[in-house]
Amino acid sequence: NAGVMQNPRHLVRRRGQEARLRCSPMKGHSHVYWYRQLPEEGLKFMVYLQKENIIDESGMPKERFSAEFPKEGPSILRIQQVVRGDSAAYFCASSLGGTRYYEQYFGPGTRLTVT
Amino acid sequence: TQLLEQSPQFLSIQEGENLTVYCNSSSVFSSLQWYRQEPGEGPVLLVTVVTGGEVKKLKRLTFQFGDARKDSSLHITAAQPGDTGLYLCAASTDSWGKLQFGAGTQVVVTP
Secondary structure, eight states: OOSOEEEOSEEEEOTTOOEEEEEEOOTTOOEEEEEEEOTTSOEEEEEEEETTEEEEOTTSOSSSEEEEOOSSSOEEEEEOSOOGGGOEEEEEEEEOOGGGTTOOEEOOOEEEEEO | OOSSEEEOSEEEEETTOOEEEEEEOSSOOSOEEEEEEOTTSOOEEEEEEOSTTOEEEETTEEEEEOTTSSEEEEEESSOOGGGOEEEEEEEESSSSOOEEEOOOEEEEEEO
16 A cells, blocks of 8 residues: 555544554655644644654644654654543645645544543 | 635535536635545545646546636536545645645535
8 A cells, every 4th residue: 555554543542641643654755744634624734744853833732742753664643641622533644745745645544532 | 714715615416417616715826736535534635736727637527726826616527426525625825835725615416
């Protein structure tokens, strides 16, 4: 499967627990974006990463959320001490970057439910 | 306030009919993307338009980018039930691809 992969597809966490969402970009892509889709709301940008660098985190909540894209392995979006308002679908997208930065290919998403 | 305004919000038509959905903004974009999203899945990229006035065709789907690069439309000819989905337009206002999305148009095509 050469597409963007995300796991898990569904994640249930109790309030106060940690959630870790993983994203493997499309083969050959080194630019990763995370978006959140809240119920009844549109897709919102969270963070843009390249290997080992956070380029733009202007859409990330200031507390409890962090993201990384290590030299080896998938990109991780981490949510600490989850609250009910974090329940949403989290999507990862990847692109080639350069002059094709705007062509982003999305994964199937992780649906986080906080109970 | 949405940067990209999509209309209509919802569209229900019979198989074989034509439909058009719109994406409008007061901002100028260097490129604009159209995606289709089905329940429980991620958005699937349909097309990118970059040149003012550009028209692109993808089988029965026709995409147009406005001359001033502020708006776009998606026209589906002879719609089929497989065209059912949430159609999203997206654009970037920076140089590295932070996409902003419209709220989407939900299209339902009934047999």
